[in-house]
Amino acid sequence: MTKQNVSHWLKTKIADEAGINEQEISESASFETFQLDSLDMVSLSHELENFTGKTIEPTVFWEYNSIEKLSEWVTKNES
Secondary structure, three states: OOHHHHHHHHHHHHHHHHOOOHHHOOOOOEHHHHOOOHHHHHHHHHHHHHHHOOOOOOOHHHHOOEHHHHHHHHHHOOO
16 A cells, blocks of 8 residues: 555545545645545544555544645554
């Protein structure tokens, strides 16, 4: 799993959840920018867990608050 794989996956999922075009999503933008609620974030963390095979707590979306930061964390850390 590469950082680029995770970034692309997150952009696709966030675009779908937020109802915006994937090209409009900046990897450095805060997740708050996309106006996703806590239920969306919990759902995304569960789906990301399934995608990566790693344990992903929903709180990482606040700790690593952008696609860029979260993708880097996911690919550097084991569950």
